[in-house]
Amino acid sequence: MSLNIRVIAPDGLIWDTTAEGVVLPSLTGQLGILTGHAPLITSLEIGILRIKTNSKWTPIIVLGGFAVIKDDEVLVLISGVEEVIKEDYSKAKSILAKAKIDLDSAKTTKEIIDASQELKIASAKVKAFKFI
Template sequence: MSLTLRVLAPDQSVFEGSAEEVILPSTTGQMGILPGHVTMLTALDTGVMRLREGSSWRSIALMGGFAEVEADEVTVLVNAAELGSAIDAAAAQAAYEAAQSTATAFEGQPSSPDKIKALQALAQARARLQATR
């Protein structure tokens, strides 16, 4: 028994296929989905979604959105997403280090639009880097 999984971004269909297990980065923590899961709708945080196909795992970097589970079908609607296998690990590491540097410059300062953007860029760079592993 498996799940039918669709990961959709505004500009592309990132993944369509089946999976035996899906782990989502919900806003309340990691959430595992197996066949027979109860119907639900959840908000997703920026992070890495993992899916198991047979005995292998795949990673997809998600940039926030929503997931719906209904009758062994999982639909993930996100602002942006990228398959971990399509991400250049060296470039992702460099982008993470740059984003970390920028975010560190705002430590101790009150919230500002620039600080919020820097923290969002850091979360996205971290998700892309983690998806390469």
């Protein structure tokens, strides 16, 4: 058996396929979903959504959202998505380094929140390279 997964962002359908498994970046940590999983609704944070098809993991950087799991159907509604391109690893590492500096130098609450979000995105991008 397999899971049917749909990933939808505000600008449209990102992914619609069957999968062997899915790992969601939930607010409480990584959440693995296999066939036969109990019904669930969970919030997602910025992180790596991994989809396993043909014994290969594909990473997608999601910018928060929700997931609904029921009857081997996984519906993921996300706020946004970031692309992971194999050739951009060094660029991703430099963006991560800059994000760390920006967070360290942030003064206002807004600057701290913005810098924290950018750091999460940059960190997820660097980690995603393990899966491509």
